[in-house]
Amino acid sequence: MKPFKVRLRFHGDLNVFLRSEAGDAVIERPLAEKTSIKDVIESCGVPHPEVDLILVNDHAVDFDYTLVNNANVEVFPVETRDTALAEKRLQLIGTTRFVVDGHLGGLARNLRLLGFDVAYLKNADDLQLLEIMIRENRALLTRDRRLLMHGIVQHGYYPRSQNADEQTIEVVRRFDLSKLIAPFTRCLRCNSLLEEATKAQVIDRLEPLTKIYYNQFRRCPDCKQIYWSGSHFAKLQKRIEEIRSRI
Numbered sequence: 001m002k003p004f005k006v007r008l009r010f011h012g013d014l015n016v017f018l019r020s021e022a023g024d025a026v027i028e029r030p031l032a033e034k035t036s037i038k039d040v041i042e043s044c045g046v047p048h049p050e051v052d053l054i055l056v057n058d059h060a061v062d063f064d065y066t067l068v069n070n071a072n073v074e075v076f077p078v079e080t081r082d083t084a085l086a087e088k089r090l091q092l093i094g095t096t097r098f099v100v101d102g103h104l105g106g107l108a109r110n111l112r113l114l115g116f117d118v119a120y121l122k123n124a125d126d127l128q129l130l131e132i133m134i135r136e137n138r139a140l141l142t143r144d145r146r147l148l149m150h151g152i153v154q155h156g157y158y159p160r161s162q163n164a165d166e167q168t169i170e171v172v173r174r175f176d177l178s179k180l181i182a183p184f185t186r187c188l189r190c191n192s193l194l195e196e197a198t199k200a201q202v203i204d205r206l207e208p209l210t211k212i213y214y215n216q217f218r219r220c221p222d223c224k225q226i227y228w229s230g231s232h233f234a235k236l237q238k239r240i241e242e243i244r245s246r247i
């Protein structure tokens with residue numbers, strides 16, 4: 001087979017993944033055998049779950065498209081989504097179920113605070129994360145780029161920021177979740193949906209002042225954690241408002 005050249009241009013913030021080839025968002029790859037577009041894109045450092053639209057010589061293609069000749073490739077992230085080529089988009093938005101890497105505990109907690117269904121095990125290894133992702137049909141959130149490139153990952157996201165609140169805003173935007181936020185509906189500790197509890201049901205577990213000042217309670221049916229609108233609640237409320245105001 002005659003060697004050929006593929007010229008890839010990465011749009012939006014996909015350049016954060018590029019192995020700084022002069023900081024340019026354009027990369028040339030010489031190829032000597034037929035290669036899938038997905039492999040070429042990932043060889044540039046961009047995980048496939050970050051890619052929402054691929055144009056090869058101006059035609060939209062899927063990840064299994066095979067390159068055999070010289071080609072110009074345009075690669076777009078989810079953020080540039082508009083109505084154009086809607087049916088050719090490769091990523092799912094609107095997912096509310098996630099599995100979160102053990103290094104992103106703050107993000108996991110924030111997403112639960114907003115009411116989203118988050119599997120999180122602090123010490124889960126890569127294999128466990130992938131198993132939970134497949135078994136429970138969740139999108140993977142991780143800053144481990146290699147893990148995100150694993151062939152069985154369908155939907156996922158690499159938070160750009162190292163800050164949990166910023167990461168939360170990124171995830172809400174990426175998966176278009178702003179209308180689905182339901183604060184204080186899920187247990188921050190174990191992810192179960194909270195249920196209303198009467199004061200009588202929880203009174204023997206309350207501190208003296210809490211007994212006096214609060215009348216409305218929620219309880220986790222699984223880990224039995226009790227929630228009420230105390231000072232901690234006010235802080236969480238503030239955090240939710242800050243996140244919401246920036247989405």
Ligand SMILES: [Zn+2]
Nearest residue numbers: 187190220223
């Ligand atoms: Zn719980």
